[in-house]
Amino acid sequence: MKKIILVTISFLISYSIVSAQKKECGTMEYLENLKSQDPKLEDKMLKNEQAMQNWIKTHASSKSTKTTIITIPVVVHVVYNNSTENISTAQILSAIEIINKDYRRLNADTSATPSVFAALGADCGIEFCLATTDPNGNSTTGITRTATSQTSFSAGTYTGVIYSDDGVKYTSQGGIDAWNTSQYLNIWVCDINSYNGYATFPGSPASSDGVVVDFTRFGNFTAGSTSFMIRTASHEIGHWLNLNHTWGENWLTTSNCGDDFCNDTPTESAATYGCGTFPYNAFNACNSGPNGEMYMNFMDYTDCRNIFTQDQKTRMIAAINLFRPAFLNTVCQAGLVYGCTDPLACNYSPLANVNVDCNYTTCAGCMDEAAYSYDPLATISDSASCLYCDLSAATGVVDASSASALDGSVDLSVEGWNCITSASMASNLAAYSTGSTGIMFNMINTFGNPLTITGISQGSYGNYFGTATSYNIYYYPGSYVPQIGNANGWVTLASNAGGIVPSGGTPTVPVYSGAIPMTAVTIPAGATYGFYLGLNGTLTYSIAAGTAGVTPWGSNGALTITVGHSSSFPIVVNTPRAPLIQVHYEIQPWNSITYEWSNGATTEDLTGVAPGTYSVTATDCNGCSASATVEVGVISGLSEESLNTVFVHPNPANDMLFFSKTAETAEVLDLHGRIVKTTVNANNVDVNYLAAGAYSIRLTIKETVTVHRFVKE
Numbered sequence: 127m128k129k130i131i132l133v134t135i136s137f138l139i140s141y142s143i144v145s146a147q148k149k150e151c152g153t154m155e156y157l158e159n160l161k162s163q164d165p166k167l168e169d170k171m172l173k174n175e176q177a178m179q180n181w182i183k184t185h186a187s188s189k190s191t192k193t194t195i196i197t198i199p200v201v202v203h204v205v206y207n208n209s210t211e212n213i214s215t216a217q218i219l220s221a222i223e224i225i226n227k228d229y230r231r232l233n234a235d236t237s238a239t240p241s242v243f244a245a246l247g248a249d250c251g252i253e254f255c256l257a258t259t260d261p262n263g264n265s266t267t268g269i270t271r272t273a274t275s276q277t278s279f280s281a282g283t284y285t286g287v288i289y290s291d292d293g294v295k296y297t298s299q300g301g302i303d304a305w306n307t308s309q310y311l312n313i314w315v316c317d318i319n320s321y322n323g324y325a326t327f328p329g330s331p332a333s334s335d336g337v338v339v340d341f342t343r344f345g346n347f348t349a350g351s352t353s354f355m356i357r358t359a360s361h362e363i364g365h366w367l368n369l370n371h372t373w374g375e376n377w378l379t380t381s382n383c384g385d386d387f388c389n390d391t392p393t394e395s396a397a398t399y400g401c402g403t404f405p406y407n408a409f410n411a412c413n414s415g416p417n418g419e420m421y422m423n424f425m426d427y428t429d430c431r432n433i434f435t436q437d438q439k440t441r442m443i444a445a446i447n448l449f450r451p452a453f454l455n456t457v458c459q460a461g462l463v464y465g466c467t468d469p470l471a472c473n474y475s476p477l478a479n480v481n482v483d484c485n486y487t488t489c490a491g492c493m494d495e496a497a498y499s500y501d502p503l504a505t506i507s508d509s510a511s512c513l514y515c516d517l518s519a520a521t522g523v524v525d526a527s528s529a530s531a532l533d534g535s536v537d538l539s540v541e542g543w544n545c546i547t548s549a550s551m552a553s554n555l556a557a558y559s560t561g562s563t564g565i566m567f568n569m570i571n572t573f574g575n576p577l578t579i580t581g582i583s584q585g586s587y588g589n590y591f592g593t594a595t596s597y598n599i600y601y602y603p604g605s606y607v608p609q610i611g612n613a614n615g616w617v618t619l620a621s622n623a624g625g626i627v628p629s630g631g632t633p634t635v636p637v638y639s640g641a642i643p644m645t646a647v648t649i650p651a652g653a654t655y656g657f658y659l660g661l662n663g664t665l666t667y668s669i670a671a672g673t674a675g676v677t678p679w680g681s682n683g684a685l686t687i688t689v690g691h692s693s694s695f696p697i698v699v700n701t702p703r704a705p706l707i708q709v710h711y712e713i714q715p716w717n718s719i720t721y722e723w724s725n726g727a728t729t730e731d732l733t734g735v736a737p738g739t740y741s742v743t744a745t746d747c748n749g750c751s752a753s754a755t756v757e758v759g760v761i762s763g764l765s766e767e768s769l770n771t772v773f774v775h776p777n778p779a780n781d782m783l784f785f786s787k788t789a790e791t792a793e794v795l796d797l798h799g800r801i802v803k804t805t806v807n808a809n810n811v812d813v814n815y816l817a818a819g820a821y822s823i824r825l826t827i828k829e830t831v832t833v834h835r836f837v838k839e
């Protein structure tokens with residue numbers, strides 16, 4: 127009797143302590159509320175999970191461990207009611223540093239991971255930085271500050287559970303609207319009423335996508351903060367990248383001991399608090415094994431969180447590829463590009479602005495065993511040579527009409543080859559006497575296949591070369607219109623990018639500097655894109671004599687640069703311009719692949735063949751090869767078209783791409799053969815978020831795979 131009373135008292139005391147604190151994470155309650163508002167969300171997330179599993183299955187571990195670092199631009203929205211909540215910039219910077227260390231497994235407390243679990247620890251290869259360009263193309267600190275009359279956020283209950291009502295994410299509700307959530311990770315920092323943090327999973331509404339963290343849990347400057355208090359953001363960003371709690375409390379399971387879809391995190395029945403002693407086995411009901419639970423995982427609640435696992439990393443990389451693909455190519459600022467600017471060096475990079483290791487003999491090779499060019503003797507890991515042999519072949523078949531007819535055909539498509547050729551072209555951007563803050567021009571892709579602009583370097587002009595030290599570059603997906611910034615569809619490729627100052631040229635002899643670092647942009651075959659290269663975001667126009675029209679300024683077999691305007695032309699505002707440029711680009715010649723068919727044909731496609739079985743091996747310039755076998759059969763009864771032909775439309779596509787038949791799976795692939803989107807059992811796919819450029823879509827319909835090329839505008 128006495129014992130029972132003691133136990134009861136101790137329970138009540140500990141309960142009262144817990145209830146006085148904010149709950150660590152409100153993500154699941156928040157999700158339940160979202161689902162109650164959108165009946166389709168549950169189904170959407172189930173499909174997302176299916177796509178995740180497919181992606182992980184089709185991307186072997188070697189690919190998910192590629193050394194490429196994904197950099198995610200972050201905007202921190204500080205929404206404060208008093209000066210304590212208006213946390214300092216130093217505190218914000220410390221938070222970004224903590225997150226970066228956690229996602230690169232550079233956190234000091236990895237030493238506290240028990241060794242059996244440490245072997246599973248992952249450098250997730252994901253980094254975060256405060257954005258340097260805002261959605262309008264202007265420079266930014268990546269921090270917004272909003273005073274609010276709200277004393278705290280998140281008030282509402284759903285089936286008795288307090289959830290977060292997202293007021294902090296809307297200017298109209300005392301918070302601040304999100305920046306474009308496909309381009310930035312939005313982190314709101316405020317006083318949250320009931321939680322330390324919550325996040326949206328991929329698939330949630332775009333306007334509220336992001337992470338909310340209580341001001342006491344962001345950065346390590348808060349008085350009395352301890353190591354566990356500052357890991358809330360690392361945890362919530364894990365949800366944002368589609369990680370579940372380690373006890374699998376998610377939309378697919380109703381019981382605890384749930385599945386977090388990671389094989390290397392032992393099952394648990396519920397969150398763990400405090401910090402256990404290894405091996406910690408509080409929930410034996412879940413058979414967590416002899417090592418017990420991984421209570422120190424970032425997706426648990428303990429005070430000693432310090433690890434993401436390899437499977438968690440794979441899920442996060444999959445989520446970025448499938449649902450947040452814009453982050454695959456983002457940079458926060460004009461970064462340093464290491465390499466050798468001498469084209470003869472094996473580590474040549476036309477974009478290099480830090481000239482290192484100009485090695486001609488010993489640097490070739492790649493130390494990554496998964497790379498096609500793996501060389502165990504390589505002394506310098508030359509990332510430019512770390513290509514991966516991921517060639518794949520798919521076929522679309524048009525059958526013969528009868529057992530003897532020679533009217534069968536095969537439409538072959540090959541993806542993932544690595545035969546990119548770098549090239550450059552010099553161009554004079556018209557000889558206007560005074561110059562301007564910037565130059566607008568059109569680039570026309572005359573190559574016949576997609577062409578990727580990777581950089582622009584500025585030459586010299588008269589006495590004025592060497593005057594500019596930083597540049598903005600924009601592009602417009604079409605013949606340019608006279609407006610820049612993000613207005614009217616202009617897209618930022620570089621903002622305040624440092625360029626190497628040219629020197630030594632004369633008005634007629636250009637001296638090109640290193641290319642100005644910029645985000646690469648792909649011009650579809652035959653398309654015209656407008657470009658702006660300049661010193662700031664404002665242009666003044668005037669009529670320039672004698673330069674109107676579309677006379678090519680520069681031209682070669684792949685690219686033509688023209689004035690592209692009718693009557694107006696940028697004119698001087700302050701610093702003189704240098705009107706000689708060199709454009710760096712990459713092309714992927716589709717004819718660089720050779721084909722060997724079983725009937726002796728060496729063409730990509732087959733036409734005029736009899737019914738039968740045909741096999742083909744496609745080999746790219748690196749020796750990567752892929753094979754496919756196809757059965758050309760005989761049509762009976764149904765018309766050829768209705769049985770075999772699938773159309774995709776419209777092409778080019780803007781927001782939705784439709785297929786003429788429902789596909790069991792539809793996979794959108796980029797030019798490198800990477801799957802960037804998957805849908806199942808649908809006759810359309812949303813391509814709205816894709817960057818403009820050329821893609822393929824691989825449709826599986828009744829076990830027949832067809833591949834169709836299309837252009838996203």
Ligand SMILES: [Zn+2]
Nearest residue numbers: 151153365371
């Ligand atoms: Zn959570």
